[in-house]
Amino acid sequence: MSAASQEFLRKAVVKSSDLEHRAIIQRGMASYDAAVAKGKLRFANWEAARTRCAEIKAEGIANLGKYLTEFEQHILDRGGHVHWAENAEQANNYVVELARSRNVKTVVKSKSMVTEEIHLSAALEKIGITVWETDLGEFIVQLRNEPPYHIVTPAMHLSRRQIADLFREKLGENVEDADPARLVAAARVSLRRAFFSAEMGISGANFLVADSGMVAISTNEGNGRLTTTIPPIHVVVTGIEKVIPRLSDLATLWPVLATSGTGQPITTYSTLIRGARVAGEPDGPEEFHVVLVDNGRTWLLANPETEEVLKCIRCGACLNICPIFRQVGGHTYGTIYPGPIGSIYTPRTAGLSEWGHLSYACSLCTACKGVCPVKIDLPKQLLLSRRDFIAAGNVKPAERAGFAGFRWAVASARRFRLMGWMARKAMAVVKALGFSGGALDPMRMWTQYRTPMTVPKQSFRAWWRENGRR
Amino acid sequence: MNRKVALFVPCFVDQMLPQVAIDTLTVLRRIGCEVVFPEDQTCCGQPGFNTGHWEAAAPCAERFVRVFSAYECIVCPSGSCTSMVRKHYPELLASSALRDEAAAVGQRVFEFSEFLVRVAGVTDVGAQFPHRVSYHPSCHATRELSIYEEPMKLLRAVQGIDLRPLPNEGECCGFGGMFSMKFGMISAAMGDTKATNLEQAGAEYVTTIDPSCLMHLDGVFGATRRKLKTIYLAGILATGERRAVDARVSP
Numbered sequence: 001m002s003a004a005s006q007e008f009l010r011k012a013v014v015k016s017s018d019l020e021h022r023a024i025i026q027r028g029m030a031s032y033d034a035a036v037a038k039g040k041l042r043f044a045n046w047e048a049a050r051t052r053c054a055e056i057k058a059e060g061i062a063n064l065g066k067y068l069t070e071f072e073q074h075i076l077d078r079g080g081h082v083h084w085a086e087n088a089e090q091a092n093n094y095v096v097e098l099a100r101s102r103n104v105k106t107v108v109k110s111k112s113m114v115t116e117e118i119h120l121s122a123a124l125e126k127i128g129i130t131v132w133e134t135d136l137g138e139f140i141v142q143l144r145n146e147p148p149y150h151i152v153t154p155a156m157h158l159s160r161r162q163i164a165d166l167f168r169e170k171l172g173e174n175v176e177d178a179d180p181a182r183l184v185a186a187a188r189v190s191l192r193r194a195f196f197s198a199e200m201g202i203s204g205a206n207f208l209v210a211d212s213g214m215v216a217i218s219t220n221e222g223n224g225r226l227t228t229t230i231p232p233i234h235v236v237v238t239g240i241e242k243v244i245p246r247l248s249d250l251a252t253l254w255p256v257l258a259t260s261g262t263g264q265p266i267t268t269y270s271t272l273i274r275g276a277r278v279a280g281e282p283d284g285p286e287e288f289h290v291v292l293v294d295n296g297r298t299w300l301l302a303n304p305e306t307e308e309v310l311k312c313i314r315c316g317a318c319l320n321i322c323p324i325f326r327q328v329g330g331h332t333y334g335t336i337y338p339g340p341i342g343s344i345y346t347p348r349t350a351g352l353s354e355w356g357h358l359s360y361a362c363s364l365c366t367a368c369k370g371v372c373p374v375k376i377d378l379p380k381q382l383l384l385s386r387r388d389f390i391a392a393g394n395v396k397p398a399e400r401a402g403f404a405g406f407r408w409a410v411a412s413a414r415r416f417r418l419m420g421w422m423a424r425k426a427m428a429v430v431k432a433l434g435f436s437g438g439a440l441d442p443m444r445m446w447t448q449y450r451t452p453m454t455v456p457k458q459s460f461r462a463w464w465r466e467n468g469r470r
Numbered sequence: 471m472n473r474k475v476a477l478f479v480p481c482f483v484d485q486m487l488p489q490v491a492i493d494t495l496t497v498l499r500r501i502g503c504e505v506v507f508p509e510d511q512t513c514c515g516q517p518g519f520n521t522g523h524w525e526a527a528a529p530c531a532e533r534f535v536r537v538f539s540a541y542e543c544i545v546c547p548s549g550s551c552t553s554m555v556r557k558h559y560p561e562l563l564a565s566s567a568l569r570d571e572a573a574a575v576g577q578r579v580f581e582f583s584e585f586l587v588r589v590a591g592v593t594d595v596g597a598q599f600p601h602r603v604s605y606h607p608s609c610h611a612t613r614e615l616s617i618y619e620e621p622m623k624l625l626r627a628v629q630g631i632d633l634r635p636l637p638n639e640g641e642c643c644g645f646g647g648m649f650s651m652k653f654g655m656i657s658a659a660m661g662d663t664k665a666t667n668l669e670q671a672g673a674e675y676v677t678t679i680d681p682s683c684l685m686h687l688d689g690v691f692g693a694t695r696r697k698l699k700t701i702y703l704a705g706i707l708a709t710g711e712r713r714a715v716d717a718r719v720s721p
Contacts, residue, residue, distance in 0.1 A: 323642040326641075363645065364646055365641075383520065407530075410530055411512075446651055450658065459484050459488055460485075464509070
């Protein structure tokens with residue numbers, strides 16, 4: 001069993017029985033569910049909108065090279081810089097070198113999962129740069145020295161009380177009543193100072209528009225616009241799969257992303273950026289850089305079976321609906337992207353043998369498939385990961401033997417009847433001896449958490465022979 | 471009437487929950503079906519398929535196709551196993567010589583409530599069940615086979631039943647096959663969440679069209695000392711006097 005797998009099991013035991021955690025998540029998800037249900041009603045045809053988004057993203061992925069170079073050319077034409085990074089190291093090196101050469105001391109960041117993925121903040125901090133997360137949720141988890149709990153709502157696992165305590169301890173701000181407006185005001189005091197002292201702003205991108213060479217960013221707090229306009233250097237760090245063909249595609253993608261993410265008709269701020277400040281403009285950065293990150297994405301692209309995973313627009317809907325996520329929460333996975341999409345993405349990009357267990361941490365309930373706004377067949381992807389995991393030899397000897405035995409038993413009705421009879425006898429003995437759930441119970445994986453099953457005296461097929469035929 | 475039906479009894483139902491199959495048989499006979507149980511059947515292969523052991527699942531699937539290819543109408547007391555055959559065989563057997571045969575058999579396999587309502591056109595089988603019951607829409611039946619109204623229609627027609635709406639009904643109960651053992655702690659927590667919702671609904675019984683959910687929930691109810699009880703849909707439908715209702719299948 002891999003180290004990551006053991007760690008997952010250890011954390012899962014803790015979180016599954018943490019009723020306080022369950023209550024916080026259930027409360028958060030209930031309000032999300034209600035908002036999304038209402039949000040979908042704003043669409044004349046939600047299913048048609050999903051289909052359209054899936055088509056747009058698929059078109060972008062199928063012509064990735066063409067659209068990325070088209071996007072790049074527009075940026076270069078306007079004097080911007082584009083850097084293609086094959087992996088996390090290349091992406092980080094570019095940003096670190098840029099910061100070093102411009103003598104940057106302070107960086108403000110708006111929310112970006114790709115920068116989490118490549119651990120950019122750590123790379124910048126290593127050369128003495130102060131990095132401020134300016135999305136409120138990200139700011140909170142940064143103060144706690146934690147990774148984001150959720151890709152859209154990084155601090156959803158925390159109560160207002162916990163945030164008030166954190167602010168008192170870390171910022172010296174006393175918000176006794178944990179009033180949300182006062183908590184936000186307290187964070188703003190620190191963040192405003194950061195915005196006006198930073199020499200570099202780093203943002204992600206929700207979409208890269210090929211035909212017009214623009215970066216589209218959806219945010220709710222306004223921190224995105226401050227990050228991308230106040231500091232003299234703006235760096236966009238983004239995955240290559242974010243590219244879409246046309247500006248007009250945003251007319252569908254923006255509202256669908258917002259509705260799937262939070263239930264909003266559209267996020268509070270929908271920003272389009274095309275480069276540095278030009279003559280006559282009152283504000284904006286002097287330098288504009290885009291870092292296009294691959295970091296395993298072309299592996300997904302190279303395999304026709306996994307290509308569709310690149311359609312993901314990181315809305316978080318599959319996390320929110322996932323009953324496993326709702327029990328164990330975002331930190332248990334030990335990955336940047338948790339929930340169904342993370343359990344597909346991580347094993348495929350970071351290694352099946354280390355992360356393959358995540359493809360099994362799913363009851364195959366298929367709820368995620370129904371909510372994905374770009375129609376990724378997530379359950380199928382998990383099944384394919386499992387198939388490849390086993391085919392690559394990642395199987396415990398006991399499980400291999402179990403399935404070999406099973407295969408042998410079910411290849412003949414006579415053997416199946418006999419093995420079934422023996423298994424039922426064994427279960428009855430274990431139960432009668434009071435061994436259920438203990439070390440001597442072969443079914444302890446089941447009985448550890450459940451009362452043992454009532455063992456029937458005869459199988460249906462035995463009953464059928466005696467009573468069924470007529 | 472003499473519609474001939476072949477029973478497809480999931481392996482765990484055969485071995486651990488024979489009453490589920492007996493009740494299914496009782497109801498099918500009550501509405502006038504002639505029921506046979508092909509004794510050569512074993513397992514549809516879902517355990518292997520879902521855990522990535524496709525090499526173990528494929529022979530199961532091929533065996534299933536051979537055993538059932540002779541039958542025109544196949545009825546199964548499980549949404550999940552029905553879905554395995556109908557939705558997943560084409561992929562599992564994509565390179566098998568039995569591929570086309572598998573696709574054809576898949577179209578002739580019906581989940582029990584689906585058969586009653588959509589194929590046989592029956593909603594009232596003359597059952598009586600004077601209890602508070604919540605329906606748990608099992609995942610594969612609901613989302614892969616779009617079966618929801620069928621069991622609800624059958625339940626609404628049961629005399630004396632007090633059907634209670636279940637909060638957050640579409641959330642998985644936590645069974646998930648091998649998931650229930652590989653990640654027992656998460657599975658049990660999901661079952662506990664389902665149990666809490668059932669209590670909130672005021673249900674005495676939870677019913678569904680997937681006995682595997684009930685097998686798991688029953689164990690969770692026991693381990694968490696709850697009074698809730700489980701009953702498979704056919705268990706409810708097989709109860710009561712045989713009222714003189716029009717519950718015969720038209721030919």
